[in-house]
Amino acid sequence: MDTDTITKPHERLADLLTSEMDAVNTLIRTRMASEHAPRIPEVTAHLVEAGGKRLRPMLTLATARLFGYSGDHHIRLAATVEFIHTATLLHDDVVDESAQRRGRPTANLLWDNKSSVLVGDYLFSRSFQLMVETGSLRVLDILANASATIAEGEVLQMTAATDLGTDEAVYLQVVRGKTAALFSAATEVGGVIAGASEDQVKALFEYGDALGIAFQIADDLLDYQGDSKTTGKNVGDDFRERKLTLPVIKAVAQATPDEYAFWERTISRGRQDEGDLDHALGLMEKYGTLDATRSDAFNWAEKAKAALQVLPDHEIRTLLRDLADYVVARLN
């Protein structure tokens, strides 16, 4: 791959889908309005208008276009996906007691936890209305299942994060709930509404699933070896917040009794002293878990690209392939 093809393919997607994304944004603004409860659009606007790459709704628009869709249900579905995403961010920030999101104070900080919980519920119910309007039971089934995977993954993350018994299988499930389930639902419903065949819908699911997993593994790896200037996060935030992610899970799996005691103290019990992050990084180095995690991310990106093979040869397909490269190119 040359540098150009992996330069911000989501921006090239955004260019290609400008008028449809405009329609999605208009629909989002219309549907987040509430005649009676002004708190709702205030909170939603704070988050929705903070930007974000709108990757998920773009995936829905892109896959619908890949199959030559000419109706307008993909606009509704793209807005649906963005509403679900926004609702989960609102609830996540309450659960994680976060103070910042996308470089701005979180809604739970600006208003309160109550507003974040209830406005999240409202957006979820609005997304539900939007998808019902498409009249497609298949789409509803996909989104209902994705919602359950997301919610179960969140609960699992809450209980598994500091539990050293968490293995790679549990991690993968948390990652599916946290990121991949909505990516794969986004790509699937675009194809379904456009009348893609069963094989193609399956491929769209596999692409979205693998893309989401590659994306999240890359994020978790960058937490330990990223440049804080480009990631906007400090190295070791996950360690300090006692979040078990793949680089640590791989190190725990190979730990000597002394090393296990170290992870037990710092992650399970959360008793961290100066120098512990360096020691943790040393253990990851010792077992090569950062490199192994990096390989995993690249493997998932390859899986995503492989899934695209059964899809029609189309400009969009090329962009989706480049997007899979791009989410892991950050690791080079």
Next chain:
Amino acid sequence: MDTDTITKPHERLADLLTSEMDAVNTLIRTRMASEHAPRIPEVTAHLVEAGGKRLRPMLTLATARLFGYSGDHHIRLAATVEFIHTATLLHDDVVDESAQRRGRPTANLLWDNKSSVLVGDYLFSRSFQLMVETGSLRVLDILANASATIAEGEVLQMTAATDLGTDEAVYLQVVRGKTAALFSAATEVGGVIAGASEDQVKALFEYGDALGIAFQIADDLLDYQGDSKTTGKNVGDDFRERKLTLPVIKAVAQATPDEYAFWERTISRGRQDEGDLDHALGLMEKYGTLDATRSDAFNWAEKAKAALQVLPDHEIRTLLRDLADYVVARLN
């Protein structure tokens, strides 16, 4: 009406629907299970198995039977309605910072707010899967709209509760969100799944809506004039928690400047002293707002009964009529 017909009609409904309610309870237990996140069934069981009258799922079973339904989708819909109800209770207790529910410590107290938020989300997504299984877009539409009314009502309640500008129209909307929207969805979907005509479905909506409103107004009135032995609540809890309900809204509407200043201090600003509840009760007495609220509750119960007229003559219809009498009979 004689005393017998208004004696606990929900218990007579429960008798009549025993085997179907058993099936609903089995389905609830199956669907609240999570292979991976044991926290989910723990939290759900705490609430679901604490009892409660299961009024909402019974309404769905009852209206399906009223139209001679012989399939099993009404079981799924009854479980759906109970899951939505349970999810809203979990989120409500977080928002209200409640410590007790149904005579037991709340989930947010026993576990934490995070668990209540995320398990609530999980139950909502499970309810969504259950309703999709019925394959009825009409049912999905009704439940999506009810969810939006519920969520909007909750946000409205949060922002309107201590605002003296809250009038009876806003109160009614909060009550619809809090109680009536799920009652009316419960009665409607039972009829829809059983193939009731449009007129009959409309009547089922009107019955559920009016029943829910009567029920909530009665609850709000009992807060000021109930016997704490039978209601299990202390007189004036809503006043102390600065919740504007109908008896106070009616008194505020007629207040002299001095009285308005009293409501302003005690409700809007929450500065309450000893004797304030008695003074508040005195003002409600002065303007007869407790009696007026009582009349409103009875009027809604009459509306509920009137809606039943177009429904088939059936044992269930008699029980639904008695139920409307029962929710306000507590006020005698």
